[in-house]
Each structure stands twice: as C-alpha cells, then as structure tokens.
Amino acid sequence: MLEIKNLHARIGDREILKGLTLTVKPGEVHAIMGPNGAGKSTLSYILAGKEDYEVTEGEVLLNGASILDLEPNERSVAGLFLAFQYPIEIPGVATMTFLKAALNSHRKAKGEGELTTPEFMKLVKGVAEKLNITSDMLKRPVNVGFSGGEKKRAEIMQMALLQPSICILDETDSGLDIDALKVVSEGVNALRSPDRAFVVITHYQRLLDHIVPDIVHVLSDGRIVRTGGPELALDLEKNGYAAYVANAAA
Amino acid sequence: MAAVKETVDQVLSIDVDKYKYGFVSDIESELAPKGLNEDIVRYISAKKDEPEWLTEWRLEALRRWQTMEEPTWARVDYPPIDFQDLHYYAAPKKTAGPKSLDEVDPGLLATYEKLGIPLKEQEILAGVEKGDRLVAVDAVFDSVSVVTTFKAELAKHGVIFCPISEAVKTHPELVKKYLGSVVPVSDNFYATLNSAVFSDGSFVYVPKGVRCPMELSTYFRINEKKTGQFERTLIIADEGAYVSYLEGCTAPSRDENQLHAAVVELIALDDAEIKYSTVQNWYPGDSEGKGGVFNFVTKRGDCRGKNSKISWTQVETGSAITWKYPSCILRGDNSRGEFYSIAISNGRQQVDSGTKMVHLGKNTSSKIISKGISAGRSNNTYRGLVSVGRKASGARNFTNCDSLLIGNKCGAHTVPYIESKNASAIVEHEATTSKISDDQLFYCLQRGLPQEEAIALIVNGFVKDVLQQLPMEFMVETQKLIGISLEGSVG
Ligand SMILES: Nc1ncnc2c1ncn2[C@@H]1O[C@H](COP(=O)(O)OP(=O)(O)OP(=O)(O)O)[C@@H](O)[C@H]1O
Numbered sequence: 001m002l003e004i005k006n007l008h009a010r011i012g013d014r015e016i017l018k019g020l021t022l023t024v025k026p027g028e029v030h031a032i033m034g035p036n037g038a039g040k041s042t043l044s045y046i047l048a049g050k051e052d053y054e055v056t057e058g059e060v061l062l063n064g065a066s067i068l069d070l071e072p073n074e075r076s077v078a079g080l081f082l083a084f085q086y087p088i089e090i091p092g093v094a095t096m097t098f099l100k101a102a103l104n105s106h107r108k109a110k111g112e113g114e115l116t117t118p119e120f121m122k123l124v125k126g127v128a129e130k131l132n133i134t135s136d137m138l139k140r141p142v143n144v145g146f147s148g149g150e151k152k153r154a155e156i157m158q159m160a161l162l163q164p165s166i167c168i169l170d171e172t173d174s175g176l177d178i179d180a181l182k183v184v185s186e187g188v189n190a191l192r193s194p195d196r197a198f199v200v201i202t203h204y205q206r207l208l209d210h211i212v213p214d215i216v217h218v219l220s221d222g223r224i225v226r227t228g229g230p231e232l233a234l235d236l237e238k239n240g241y242a243a244y245v246a247n248a249a250a
Numbered sequence: 251m252a253a254v255k256e257t258v259d260q261v262l263s264i265d266v267d268k269y270k271y272g273f274v275s276d277i278e279s280e281l282a283p284k285g286l287n288e289d290i291v292r293y294i295s296a297k298k299d300e301p302e303w304l305t306e307w308r309l310e311a312l313r314r315w316q317t318m319e320e321p322t323w324a325r326v327d328y329p330p331i332d333f334q335d336l337h338y339y340a341a342p343k344k345t346a347g348p349k350s351l352d353e354v355d356p357g358l359l360a361t362y363e364k365l366g367i368p369l370k371e372q373e374i375l376a377g378v379e380k381g382d383r384l385v386a387v388d389a390v391f392d393s394v395s396v397v398t399t400f401k402a403e404l405a406k407h408g409v410i411f412c413p414i415s416e417a418v419k420t421h422p423e424l425v426k427k428y429l430g431s432v433v434p435v436s437d438n439f440y441a442t443l444n445s446a447v448f449s450d451g452s453f454v455y456v457p458k459g460v461r462c463p464m465e466l467s468t469y470f471r472i473n474e475k476k477t478g479q480f481e482r483t484l485i486i487a488d489e490g491a492y493v494s495y496l497e498g499c500t501a502p503s504r505d506e507n508q509l510h511a512a513v514v515e516l517i518a519l520d521d522a523e524i525k526y527s528t529v530q531n532w533y534p535g536d537s538e539g540k541g542g543v544f545n546f547v548t549k550r551g552d553c554r555g556k557n558s559k560i561s562w563t564q565v566e567t568g569s570a571i572t573w574k575y576p577s578c579i580l581r582g583d584n585s586r587g588e589f590y591s592i593a594i595s596n597g598r599q600q601v602d603s604g605t606k607m608v609h610l611g612k613n614t615s616s617k618i619i620s621k622g623i624s625a626g627r628s629n630n631t632y633r634g635l636v637s638v639g640r641k642a643s644g645a646r647n648f649t650n651c652d653s654l655l656i657g658n659k660c661g662a663h664t665v666p667y668i669e670s671k672n673a674s675a676i677v678e679h680e681a682t683t684s685k686i687s688d689d690q691l692f693y694c695l696q697r698g699l700p701q702e703e704a705i706a707l708i709v710n711g712f713v714k715d716v717l718q719q720l721p722m723e724f725m726v727e728t729q730k731l732i733g734i735s736l737e738g739s740v741g
C-alpha cells in the first residue's frame with residue numbers, strides 16, 4: 001500500500017532523512033518510535049507533501065504509483081491522511097464549514113455529488129459523538145481555542161469523516177488525558193480494516209496498549225534502525241533508545 | 251515559503267480573460283462630444299430636460315471645479331487623467347422609459363444575464379414575487395436608468411424609488427432641499443466634477459414612520475468606451491423611517507482606464523435608519539495594471555436627526571484604483587454610524603479606502619470594522635478619521651482594522667487619524683496585520699481542498715465579522731465573489 005524506498009530529504013542545507021525505507025501493507029498498523037529530532041514529523045510532512053522539504057533521492061509509492069509529484073490535496077484525495085502533531089488554527093472558519101469543504105473535495109475527486117445539508121449533518125454528528133465532540137465545538141472556528149486534547153480528538157474526527165486508506169498519526173496521544181486516550185484509540189480501532197493501514201508515531205507504550213501495532217520501527221537520525229514486533233516497544237519503554245542510537249551511529 | 255513564491259508567479263500571470271464580466275454589449279449609444287465646458291454641462295442638462303435651477307447648480311459646480319486640483323494625498327499612483335479627453339454623457343438610444351419588460355431592449359436583458367444578476371432579481375424583473383420578501387431593482391445602464399420595477403408596491407407605502415432625473419421632475423421640492431446638503435457642491439475635486447456632470451442615479455425617499463417593505467437594489471454598469479460615469483444617489487429616510495439599500499456593480503473590460511466618480515448622499519432624520527450595502531467588482535485591470543476602472547467616489551451619510559443611524563457595508567473587490575471613504579456625520583444627539591468594510595486587492599490593484607466618523611452631537615457612537623486583503627502586487631490602505639467636536643460629549647468610537655497579506659509583493663497600510671476636542675470622548679483603535687501562513691494552507695490542502703479553495707476559505711474566515719452585516723441574499727454571492735477575486739492569487 002505505502003512503499004518508501006531509500007528516501008533522502010533535506011530542508012535548506014540540512015539533510016534530515018538519510019535513506020529511509022519502509023513498507024506498509026493493507027490492514028497493517030505500524031508504530032514509529034524514536035528520539036526527539038529523529039525526523040518522525042519530517043517523514044509525515046514529506047509523505048503529505050509539505051513544500052518546505054526537498055526530496056533528493058528515493059521514492060514514495062502509494063498503491064504502486066509515485067506520489068512525490070502530487071500536490072498535497074491530490075495526495076489527500078488519493079487516500080492519505082495526516083493527523084498533525086500540532087493541529088493548525090483557522091480563525092473565523094467554523095469547524096463544520098471546514099469539514100464540509102474537505103468532504104466535498106473528496107467527493108468531487110471521486111466524481112460524487114455534494115451531500116445535502118441534512119445528510120452531511122447526520123454524518124458529522126455520527127463521527128463527532130463517538131469522539132465526544134460536542135455540537136458547540138463544531139460551530140467554533142477550526143482548532144481555535146481548542147484544548148490540546150480537543151485538537152487531537154478533532155483530528156481523528158476528520159480522519160473518520162474522510163475515510164482515508166493510509167492514516168499517519170503524529171503523536172496523537174500527546175496532550176490526551178486517560179479517558180480521551182481511550183476514546184481516541186477506540187476511534188482509531190473502529191477504523192481498522194483489511195484495506196486501510198496506519199502509521200502511528202508515538203513516544204509511549206500506553207498508546208500502543210490501546211492501538212496494538214503489527215510492526216514497530218525505531219527511527220533515529222533519519223533512518224529506520226530497527227524493526228520488530230510489539231515487544232520492541234516494550235523493550236524501548238524499559239531500556240530507552242541508547243542501544244539503537246549507538247547502533248545507528250556505529 | 252514555496253507557496254508564497256507560487257503566489258507571486260501566479261499573480262504575474264493574471265490575465266484580462268480571467269475577468270468574468272469582460273464583455274461589451276452592443277447597444278447603440280448616444281454620446282456627448284468629448285471635453286468639459288459650460289456647453290457640455292448645458293447639453294447634459296438640456297438632454298435631461300432639467301429645470302433652470304438645476305442647470306445653474308451644475309454650472310456653479312463646473313466653475314468651482316475649474317479652480318480645483320486633483321487630490322494627491324491618497325496612496326495611489328496613476329497616469330494623469332486628461333479630463334478634456336472624456337465623454338461626459340452617454341445614453342442608450344431610447345427616449346421614453348419602458349412601461350414593461352417587453353419594451354426593454356433585449357440587448358440590455360442579455361447584458362443582465364451575462365452579469366449574472368441573481369435569479370431573485372431576474373424573477374423580480376419578470377414580475378415574480380418570492381415569499382414575503384421583495385427586492386426592487388433600479389438598473390442603471392450607463393447613465394440612464396432604464397428599468398424601474400415595483401414602483402407600485404413602493405408607492406403604496408409612500409416610498410419613492412426612481413431615477414434621480416425623474417425625481418427632479420416629480421419631486422423637485424425634495425431634490426432641491428436635499429441635493430448637495432450632505433456633500434456640498436465644492437466638497438472635493440471628484441464630487442464637484444460629479445455635481446457638474448452627473449447623469450443619473452437613484453433617488454429614494456421613505457416617508458415618516460415607514461419601514462420600507464423591501465430591500466432596494468441597484469446594479470450599476472459602465473458600458474460606453476471612454477465614458478466618464480457620474481452617478482448621483484440621494485436617499486432620505488424621514489423621521490422614524492427605515493430603508494436598506496443594496497448597490498452592486500460590474501463593468502466590462504477595457505484598454506483605457508474608465509473614470510467613475512459617483513456621489514452618494516444619505517440623510518437620516520430623527521429616529522430614522524439607513525443601511526447601505528455595496529458590492530463593487532468592477533474590472534480591476536490586467537496583470538500589468540493596464541485598463542481597469544478608476545473609482546473615485548464620495549459617499550457620505552448625515553445622521554441629521556436625534557437617535558438616527560446610518561451604516562455602510564462595503565465589499566470592494568474590483569477597480570484598478572479605489573478612492574473611497576463612506577462617512578457619517580453624527581449630527582443628531584444619540585446618533586450612530588457604522589462602517590463595515592472588506593477590501594480585496596489583487597494583481598496591480600490599488601485601494602485607498604476607509605471612513606470618516608464625525609461626531610458632532612451628544613452621546614453619538616460609531617463603529618468601524620475594516621478587513622483589508624492584499625494579494626499579488628497590490629496595495630491596500632485603510633485611511634480613517636474619527637473626529638469628535640467640542641459639543642460631542644459622551645462620544646464613543648470603536649475601530650478595528652485588520653489586514654491580511656497573501657504573498658510578499660503586496661502592501662497593507664493603516665492610516666488612522668483621530669481628532670478629539672472633547673475630553674469625555676472614548677476612542678478605541680485596534681489593528682492587526684497577518685499573513686495567510688503556509689501552515690494554514692498546508693493544513694487545508696492536506697484535508698483535500700485545492701489551493702484556491704483553501705485561500706478563499708481562509709479569507710472568508712478572516713472577513714466573517716463583516717460578511718455577517720450584509721443582507722442575507724448578498725452573503726452567499728459575496729462569499730463566491732471573494733473566491734473569484736482571489737483567483738490567480740495562488741497556484
Ligand atoms: N524548518 C526546519 N528548519 C530546520 N530544521 C528543521 C526544520 N524542521 C525540522 N527541522 C529539524 O529536523 C529534525 C527532525 O525534526 P522532526 O520534527 O522531524 O523530529 P521528530 O522526530 O518529529 O521529533 P519529536 O519527537 O520531538 O516530535 C530536527 O532536528 C529539527 O530541528
């Protein structure tokens with residue numbers, strides 16, 4: 001589904017990804033862990049097509065086709081979703097309006113007509129309720145004045161609405177209280193399906209207790225330095241990154 | 251950053267073709283000879299079969315104008331205008347006004363269609379009623395009003411809504427009493443020019459205690475090659491009356507710049523309220539700044555009576571140059587003035603716009619909300635004056651001026667003047683300047699929105715406070731218009 005081959009990328013003069021290779025198959029959940037500054041968010045931005053980064057080498061294929069030449073919105077409608085580590089505020093634009101615009105763009109790309117307002121409301125209310133998002137929040141401007149946890153829940157709501165095929169979650173657990181962590185995890189788990197895959201970036205095992213990954217990677221200094229099963233995350237939790245980071249440097 | 255670069259690249263490629271309303275309709279016209287002198291003024295006055303007092307009024311304006319110089323204080327830049335190289339009168343070749351739609355030139359109706367005059371107005375032109383809400387349209391085609399509808403319904407309430415040329419004949423006492431009473435003949439260069447040569451415009455009188463039963467709406471249109479356009483509008487709300495007036499404009503594209511110098515005067519007597527909304531999307535010129543309308547407008551409202559209220563709402567997206575300061579004279583005690591503005595500039599457009607709130611009466615209050623959006627290589631200046639007279643104790647003003655920049659080749663400027671001669675006055679001013687951030691754009695794109703839609707969405711969010719002031723039927727159109735006028739501002 002998602003194939004990243006020997007990806008090198010830089011911002012300005014600084015090389016951040018240094019030959020990253022990763023293959024995600026449909027139905028799989030991959031966790032990516034790694035020290036601060038390793039390049040995890042950078043990877044997610046590059047996959048989503050943020051313009052600040054220059055890809056100097058390597059390939060990214062989504063369902064067999066290269067996406068590196070696609071605009072971010074084209075990647076989105078092709079099924080790639082990024083839940084941001086730091087969701088962006090858009091003053092004056094009601095969350096509801098934003099959701100509608102996003103959903104309509106996706107429907108248009110699929111050659112479907114716009115939903116009627118009642119149809120749309122019903123759909124949004126359905127996904128919002130599951131994530132404990134009130135209708136008051138839907139009326140407020142996108143992410144403006146949302147608490148850290150509310151922002152993260154709103155990201156997952158958008159994901160549930162757009163039904164992407166590959167979901168990248170960048171530290172969705174940070175800022176969530178214990179109950180919210182559960183709600184969000186349930187939201188994610190409900191979306192798990194044989195034709196959808198997840199890449200979950202996190203620092204903590206507690207998220208992986210809820211969203212159990214098939215494969216765990218350690219990303220350090222712009223490369224995947226270790227890949228294993230769920231037990232790898234437990235080992236990291238206990239022993240830290242020292243061993244892997246040293247490995248990478250060696 | 252990359253988005254910004256693309257913005258700039260795209261703006262460079264804006265083309266005349268992008269202007270949706272760039273067409274010329276081929277109704278035959280009657281033109282005055284080029285130039286401006288006493289003979290031309292007499293010609294215009296005679297054409298309109300005007301009474302002697304009005305001819306004299308015009309000639310007086312002409313004499314004043316001949317001694318005046320074009321103002322240069324605004325932050326706009328354009329080649330000198332040769333005022334002797336313009337036609338000052340153009341009329342569709344039609345003598346008597348049409349009695350019904352059948353009598354209207356089909357070319358004119360086709361023009362309306364191309365203009366995209368909203369369905370509701372088309373329905374009204376066709377005589378269709380829509381629920382309990384009615385809109386009357388007084389369409390100004392070039393200089394002469396051609397269609398006036400729903401006069402009967404208005405007449406039932408005693409409301410007069412007609413071309414000012416007609417009002418001069420049917421209600422001379424009102425015109426004589428109020429014309430030039432808000433914007434004096436010698437007020438400023440363009441207003442004085444207008445006073446000398448104004449061709450037509452709307453006249454509205456709402457009698458005592460009457461709430462005008464419908465929104466009054468006018469579509470302006472400049473059509474003649476090299477025709478100066480000098481509209482004159484006069485709206486009077488008598489004691490306790492209320493009226494809401496909408497003005498919308500489009501113009502075909504042209505190589506030569508077209509001059510537009512309108513004057514709008516509003517008068518609100520005791521306890522009266524006037525709400526005046528404008529959507530202006532005249533041709534802005536091509537990517538090099540060639541062509542486009544020069545819009546030098548004087549709009550002023552006089553809250554003459556106590557407890558009166560005047561509010562201006564404007565959405566300015568067109569014109570090569572906009573020079574416009576809809577103002578309120580708060581003469582009556584407890585009167586209130588409001589100014590809500592969205593000014594969008596793209597390409598090489600230059601906007602110098604704002605308002606004046608002149609507090610003269612006691613406990614007068616005013617509110618100014620201005621949202622300027624600059625894209626491309628445009629320049630957008632807010633220029634506002636809040637003045638509080640010696641007797642205006644308890645005066646209050648609140649001003650909020652926000653500027654949004656798209657790309658890095660455009661400019662936004664805020665020039666607020668405050669003059670207070672009364673210590674009890676409270677004048678508040680807030681201003682912000684921001685940019686559409688690449689992060690906001692990326693976020694929207696990540697959710698599937700194409701870049702232009704993303705920009706339009708963010709901008710609509712930015713102007714939300716003002717949009718909400720527009721009459722409902724204008725809001726949706728205006729949101730779309732904002733999208734259209736930002737087309738080509740990004741890749
Ligand atoms: N715009 C930028 N300019 C310069 N350096 C940058 C820029 N963006 C990211 N970096 C650098 O790239 C490296 C990787 O950053 P990234 O945000 O991908 O790390 P991360 O693995 O997500 O870290 P964290 O766990 O703290 O979220 C960091 O050293 C960061 O400082």
Ligand SMILES: [Mg+2]
Pocket residue numbers: 040041042085170171
């Ligand atoms: Mg990160």
